[in-house]
Amino acid sequence: MPEGHTVHRLARTLTGLFAGEPLAVRSPQGRFDAGAALLDGATLVGAEAWGKQLFCRFDARGAEERWLRVHLGLYGAWTFAGDGSADVVHAIGAPRRRIGERETAAPPRPPVSGAAVPGPGTGSGEWEVPEPRGAVRVRLLGEHAVADLTGPTACEVLTPAEKAAVEDRLGPDPIRPDGGRGSLQAARAAFVARVGRSRVTVGQQLMDQAVVAGVGNIYRAEVLFRAGVDPLLPGRDVPAEDLERIWDDLVVLMRDGAATGRIVTTRPEHRDDGGAPDARDGTASLGPDRRRTRQNTDDDPDAVPAHEAFYVYHRDGLPCRVCGTPVLLKELAGRNLFWCGACQS
DNA sequence: CCGTAATGGACAG
DNA sequence: TGTCCCTTACGGT
Numbered sequence: 001m002p003e004g005h006t007v008h009r010l011a012r013t014l015t016g017l018f019a020g021e022p023l024a025v026r027s028p029q030g031r032f033d034a035g036a037a038l039l040d041g042a043t044l045v046g047a048e049a050w051g052k053q054l055f056c057r058f059d060a061r062g063a064e065e066r067w068l069r070v071h072l073g074l075y076g077a078w079t080f081a082g083d084g085s086a087d088v089v090h091a092i093g094a095p096r097r098r099i100g101e102r103e104t105a106a107p108p109r110p111p112v113s114g115a116a117v118p119g120p121g122t123g124s125g126e127w128e129v130p131e132p133r134g135a136v137r138v139r140l141l142g143e144h145a146v147a148d149l150t151g152p153t154a155c156e157v158l159t160p161a162e163k164a165a166v167e168d169r170l171g172p173d174p175i176r177p178d179g180g181r182g183s184l185q186a187a188r189a190a191f192v193a194r195v196g197r198s199r200v201t202v203g204q205q206l207m208d209q210a211v212v213a214g215v216g217n218i219y220r221a222e223v224l225f226r227a228g229v230d231p232l233l234p235g236r237d238v239p240a241e242d243l244e245r246i247w248d249d250l251v252v253l254m255r256d257g258a259a260t261g262r263i264v265t266t267r268p269e270h271r272d273d274g275g276a277p278d279a280r281d282g283t284a285s286l287g288p289d290r291r292r293t294r295q296n297t298d299d300d301p302d303a304v305p306a307h308e309a310f311y312v313y314h315r316d317g318l319p320c321r322v323c324g325t326p327v328l329l330k331e332l333a334g335r336n337l338f339w340c341g342a343c344q345s
Numbered sequence: 346c347c348g349t350a351a352t353g354g355a356c357a358g
Numbered sequence: 359t360g361t362c363c364c365t366t367a368c369g370g371t
Contacts, residue, residue: 003352052353073353075365135365151365153353216352263352
């Protein structure tokens, strides 16, 4: 997925597109019919993120507020279309979903086989509401835009109490202004204390959303490399100063990711690998934008090429950017862990 | 056409 | 630790 930075971006996008508007809520796929009925016609007050959890607040006149909770899981994604009155990235979520991103540069998609419902129209921008594409769990339709959700791990309507219960199980979030613990200092202290009192490896704990919310496999691998910490070290054996540096680095890296839509962890001096392709994925001949590791990027020509964005993630077998030792790969708790055995020891 | 990977997580035992 | 779920796009046949 979509690590935490993506979800924070999504919250901002949804708020920008829909906040203050009553929305038509549907489940074209049918699996969310009951939930959609609860929300249909309610006003989207705003969206927020905590780690990888997305919460959209709906107010229906006279009724108690409702929260739509969405978790994208490994391959959930939102795609957007609209009249262009709001500036949005057109697809956010699973990396394979590139169609939406191409639409960013492409002219507005023509209506599909005349079946599309005409949009309400806004005076300035006429637009056609596109047919749902694929298995759309939820469609949010407003005056100026439509948002389609596919493939989520979780999609449900919650009461305020139920939303609070979900949040209670989440660790501090480096992207939230107060870290989700009242202040960034308190959030860092909570993280350091929690990791430091467990024998579970620091590599596993970083993937535990109760320890720190929003970190996924990429940030896990990259932040440990940047800190020079061995992922297999038990948390209690990692010096507190290292854990503090890891937290502070997550704040920087993840907020940068939320701002740009990309994860880039390499420092400029470590990026020039001569344009070497990602040798592992056998896509060397496909060109720089078709490698296995792809990002949801804004169309920024100055963006760091994907194959130079990481130190170790998906680079097993390739020489470490810093010391040249081959990057290691090991399956840990069902997920691939990448690290440099020399730099991280 | 089919198998598989993918930045995740819940649940059983 | 293993199993299952969610969906898409890609490479290989």
